[in-house]
Amino acid sequence: MMDCTMGVLNLMLSGLTCVRVKTSVGQMLLLGPELSNGSRVHCLVCKYGLCFDLFVANGLIDMYCKCGSLSHARKLFDEMPERDIVSWTNMISGYSNVGRVQESRVLFERMRLEGLEGNEFTWSALITGYARVGDCDEAFSLFRKMSEAGLVPDVATWNAMICGFVQSGEMVKGVELFRDMLVVGVKPNPVTVTGLLPAFGSMGSVNNGKEVHGLIYRTNMYNVFVASALIDMYSKCGCVKHARNVFDTVLSKNVASWNAMIECYGKHGMVNSAFELLDKMEDENVKPNQVTLTCVLASCSHGGMVNKGLTFFKSTRESQRVEIREEHYGCVIDMLCRSGKIEEAYDLVHELGTEVTDSMVGSFLNGCVAYKRPDLAKKMTEDVMKLKTNRPGGFVTLSNVYAGEGEWAKVEMLREVMKLQGVQKLPGFSSLSSDI
Template sequence: MCDDSIWCIQEDPSLRPNMKRVVHMLEEVTLKYYICVRNMKKLLLSQYNLFCHHFGLMLEQCMKSRTLKPCQQIHALMLTKPVDMNSFSLCSKLIGAYASCGDLDSSRSLFQESPNPNTFAFNWMILTLTFSGFHGEAIGYFSSLTKSRNPDIFHNEHTLSAVLKCCVGLLDLNLGRQVQGIICKTGFEMYALVCNALMDMYRKCGKMNSARNVFDRMSERDVVSWTNIICGYSDHGKMVEAVDLFQRMRLEGIKANEFTWNSIIAGHARIGDCDGAFRFFTRMREERFVPDLPTWNGMISGFVQSRKASEAMEAFHSMLVAEVKPDPVTVTGLLPACGMIGSVPVGREIHGMIYRMEIFVNVFVTSALIDMYSKCGSIKDAWNIFNTTYTKNAASWNAMIGCYGMHGMVDSAIKLFEKMQEEEIQANEVTLNAVLCACSHGGQVEKGVEFFTSMVSYNVTANHEHFACVVDLLCRFGRMEEAFYIVKQMPVLEGTNSVIGAFLNGCKIHGRSDLAEIISKHLGLEMRKPADFVTLSNIYASEGKWEGVQDVREVMKDNRVHKKPGFSSV
């Protein structure tokens, strides 16, 4: 039944996990299941002969209740009767029934055997595959639908909404824009369902301007539309725009729901605006909305992300006073706050509370516990958690490798990484970054370079963090030519400034103004941080190259790069 409740949540892109709604949905699904079975028994035991439309009605009941067993029983009964599968779209309904129940193998098999699957069958296949993570296959079905020469088969608003969800899963902005072209070409831009899905796609791909354009062009907006755009601005930290839209929404007579409130509260918490978060939290209560688990979770994790550890702990205490039981999401979001304040006792209190309150301990909770004990300096506790965890994923291994690396235990980190490979756990970007950091902290230059050059063998593409780590490692030990070669060959990545900063700092320490000058010209356009320009200026000044100092200052002026003057609170 849990799978059914998750499906219900996924149908609406604006919904977030909400325990009250899940319980309500579970009750509804259970009721629908018994109604479906009762109706089937009543029909099967009746004196009337079963006709195609009877089977169609029963399959529709299975789709509504998402119950697999009755669906299989109906299918078996249909095979024993002389049923025309083409009448009343029985074949497509059967595909939809299996797909709605999550039985992809059966729905795929029936779809391939079906001579004339209709739009309804295509829609269910695309939607089910998307929510199951088979995005490429879902796009394949959509492509087949659009290329179909059957005049009775064409996409509708439900097809386009499902495909846009697939674009979100792939984070494929270009594909999303192609789908938008189809939407405009076929006249579906006026459908609220399609526009909401399009907005959701753009905001989750980081294109808020495009999402806003879709929102502004909508002739009619519902609460999902407003919540969608407000969530987008909140997630990107643009709370002025989010609050402005929130006020406009209320002026237009649209009542905010709990998801709208949660988005506004969490958004303020993420940018560290404690007053704003608590102000909207109070307003939410005044308007007779009871803060539920997602509200508290959003606020706690938001405060932690903005490094407001005390406020996160205060919110957690208020949550317990309000008699709202924490869940794995709560403790996963809260535990990093213990690492920020470096308090092992507080971390142990939360650890004990997890078991006392019988909170389900999943791999994310164990990884957060390992990370918390690691940052608090308790390596033994971190290892005990890791060693007693029955099911480990990449995050668990990453946390423990990072723990060893953080405390200079390079050999232990490398041995654990090798054991991870032996157990056939796929390493990822975070894994390699943890190993490289361990080598950097322990001074293992050769090992670090070896891991960096062999990243391709682990199917990991180096990002700016990997480049910064290996450049910093080489610069620490004066191997400036090798660091220069890596920086010069590095592709332009987001976060390139951290690599340039590490290299320029190495040039300053080892007196290599020649390499600093070459790299500044090679990557001059990528230098944006004032600290990089100041470091380069100081390199020139230390060698008496005042013309170079003047040139750097002029470039800073031309690029409008300003360094804030330092100050002391003493």
Template sequence: MHLPVFLDDPRRLLSSSAAASASARTLARLHALLIVSSSATHTLISSLAAAYARAGDLAAAESTLTATAASSSIAAWNAIIAAHSRRGSPASALRVFRALPPAARPDSTTFTLALSACARLGDLRGGESVRDRAFDAGYKDDVFVCSSLLHLYARWGAMGDAVKVFDRMPRRDRVTWSTMVAGFVSAGQPLDAIQMYRRMREDGVKGDEVVMIGVIQACTAARNVRMGASVHGHLLRHGMRMDVVTATSLVDMYAKNGLLDVACRVFGLMVHRNDVSWSAMISGFAQNGQSDEALRLFRNMQASGIQPDSGALVSALLACSNIGFLKLGRSVHGFIVRRFDFNCILGTAAIDMYSKCGSLASAQMLFNMISDRDLILWNAMIACCGAHGRGQDALTLFQEMNETGMRPDHATFASLLSALSHSGLVEEGKLWFGCMVNHFKITPAEKHYVCLVDLLARSGLVEEASDLLTSMKAEPTVAIWVALLSGCLNNKKLELGESIADNILELQPDDVGVLALVSNLYAATKKWDKVRQVRKLMKDSGSKKMPGCSSIEIRGTRHAFLMEDQSHPQREEIVSKVAKLDLEMRKMGYIPRTEFVYHDLEEEVKEQQLSYHSEKLAIAFGLLNTGPGTRLVIIKNLRVCGDCHDAIKYISKIADREIVVRDAKRFHHFKDGVCSCRDYW
């Protein structure tokens, strides 16, 4: 037993580094001995309490101080408050702060800790009362106190107040500056963040990693890769520590700006990578449409022994959504259920995955299981119903959402209006558009106008839609004109349609689908020279666009089909299946719509080209490889053309199959010769 030795000089023990790492148990024995031997002085008790706090026994620390003369020792209390903070319980930190005995006079450290706790809790009013006490106690010009006050405001979007504090600070250090930079970034003002950094440099303050991370994020948000790269160079030249966080923000900066190869190189050069670094890289691929690569990385991450965090899982789910990989999506969902609490972010990503993989039922089931729903989760589920052609369900959900007191935002209405439009619920669409503007005071954006115009025009109310355009403050965009034009074409309002087509051409669209619509309209009015002119534009933009690709998942394996790709082992069988279907379709009245072939070819060759459209190949493959009655889910990267849309209706009848096609815009549910979406051009 060596404790008595300590008793010779407990003072030395408590100030030595041994105490810093002493266990709470050792400290307790020492404590007891101090009391028994009546040698517990004020200073000793205070140091002991601080040592308890460092060792993590906060209850012991507090009870050591309470009811002794040492309870006036602010240093000991600070140690306790700091320990609560480190442990991630700001509420406990504040509780201790508020219950300080009157004899313990808070100092700069105490106020700083309390303000930081308020910032973490988002307790602005509590923070302001701490501020008042700090200022009264004479810490008005204290850099630590002011910087944490600044952070409180900046972190919660009150940049105006943050600037006020900042402006009257007599002294600023790099923490002050970096707080301002990060504040502007999270307030969505990246240019002001960069401006702050410039001011800092003019003031002669050198940036450290933390400031630079803020600047990198600002470059990411401002889409300024050039400056981002120069910051990167600056870091390297000045030999700044490339820690995980710095490197990760660089990876993110390059990836979000489309420089995936550079992002990869930075990622590859990292000495230590943690879950967040992997997440940044995976999301970079997923958001740049390289979903297969994102999923490969996701597997690599697990293989290298890093447990995916929620960021990586969300990105993996996003990648599964993009390519419609239901089996993998399900397994990621299963992984989450086993290891995580299902929060709203993960829930939203999973619901979106099920939705985009064609499984409305799974999305609904998951939604019903989540009881604590936030705005984005509701929006995702409403969008899901809409995408699957369930306008009425979307409306019911929307009303349910309102009943819970959740306030809809612009995205909610975009999803709702789009759902109503796809289901042809005209009266409801008009009603809720008006309600959005008048009751919820949301200024309609382009997407809202597109939905409403589409809804009106499709339903034959072309004039009403046209009036809506004139009532708009801004000039109509291509998307809005297109919605109106397709209504004109479907409802044979050719005269109005022609002037709209002219308007669209003036805006120089390069979208082949848009041009096809315009060309179809000119064909309907027999303006053949204009048809030729538009078809030339289509040829130019058609050669630039990516090839159409469709995929189908059969028993957990994905099969992708491109028009040009001859390499599929079952290619011949597939092509002859399509030909057989084609024959039957024609007997039932199908007429190939060769206007959807954009190359100058003989009519016969054009018809053949139509047979090679990727969605037809994928469907034929699906029919060959699944049993009768199995539902087929096709994921297509571009929009389904009018010809395929007609053809799949017939195929669903002939093969007696439910066929779901997800194109770049939405879902088409084909069954018994009809599609859930209304007229299609």
């Protein structure tokens, strides 16, 4: 009877962890009501005196970790009279999934001190945690140690490493890892190529991108997310026709697919094509989102079609079909400044009040410089000071305005303000990359 009860409880706990949603920090959580149900099962476990059964306790820890209730999971873990590799791995994975890698590492080292060596899942959880928080050096160090220990990283571990390097700007290392992955015989999946393709776009390595495109085609890895990544890669490499070919092959497009192609047209000054695609998107009952609005406004800004962009922005704001955010106002200010409508941009900056950002002020001041409006630039001085921003763009541009007018005392004053607020101008740099 006892064995039967334990089996039912484990089955229940396992079932509770199958409904998940993904948050902005990459944590896998259950829907709210499931935690409540899990707590009820925990009460039932205690009632039957099964709290310290190894299998049941492991199931509870796993459930609490996936619900994001790490404090409950850790309390159970610390109270366990006996732990196995599953217990340690569940807890290490729980911390890693929410970016608490130091706590994962402490548990990992403590596990080894107690005579247990981690398995592939334990190592992968720790490596993935470091990769997610951008500590690629430590992730790679653990990755090598895992291989030296005779353990084989699975595709999820390779994916985490590749994505970690690419997102951290280590494009070449990300590509090298992908090649190493192929050499050792690990088959990539859609997550692999989705994480890798931005590297080729950033480096302008269209030939390598085409090679991966061929691999995707041969291995039937196409899905809507892979297609969006391909569109973005071709766009950044300047291959608009290739991007559109990919777009047209996607049978079930989601909003990300449409956004990627609209953004591609916008980057290359093809504003009419971007609007045509927007109309087609709405004809197919795909609702635009905040990213869509940003892409369209940026297209109008770069394409010089200010009136069309402003009309679209106003109609969107009035219809409330998309929530207007600060990046949208930033696009509009940039659009006005690029077209010489500095006074309108000035009015919009002041309309936003405390919601204005230093990047908006920077765009405005650049417009003042380009269209020789030092009067308006100077009127923004007080606002720039109030922002207390730690980004140097607005200060530097305003300093250049004063220097152009020969007002060196004010240039010196701005430099003193930058020192007081800890603002530092980063040195410029250039990079050139060829196909690897």
